[in-house]
Amino acid sequence: MKIKALAVLPPLIFAGMAVAFWLGMQRDDPEALPSARAGQVAPELTLEPMPGEAGFDAETLRNPGAKLVNFWASWCAPCRVEHPHLAALAEEGVPIYGINYKDEPERALGFLRDLGNPFAAIAADASGRTALDWGVYGVPETYVLDGEGRIVLRFAGPITERVIDSQIRPAIAKANGN
16 A cells, blocks of 8 residues: 555656646746846947947937847847847837847858848947846847836847737836836
């Protein structure tokens, strides 16, 4: 009898772990990786120009209106997944500034040639200094900034339609004072 009771234990443990994993995947918590910079003016930029592309600086991020800053890389698989969603936002008129993170310029430009360029301007963070200053955990990461260059939202991970509807659009509205 004792052996039969022990035989049930592994499936019960597995079922409990599966439920815990499933519940963890259902969380849509924007505070899961909070930004210490939320509500603050975005840090200065230590960026290099991307060959043949329009660049930007910290002053650009303080221009009127909401804007997104997206940290990405050509070697980043989730960046490929989110790219069509960034392109859709850009088509709607949302200005997106791309910061290419620790990448080779030729590969980054090839990525944009293949998938399209949703960025109003891009620059390279070859050393990772800007990402460190901004508190980036990894790419992709997207920040919504207001017209004063203040960080309204930080989202770590690939942007999806669900994320756009539940977090990005409300943050853009807040950044625009709506």
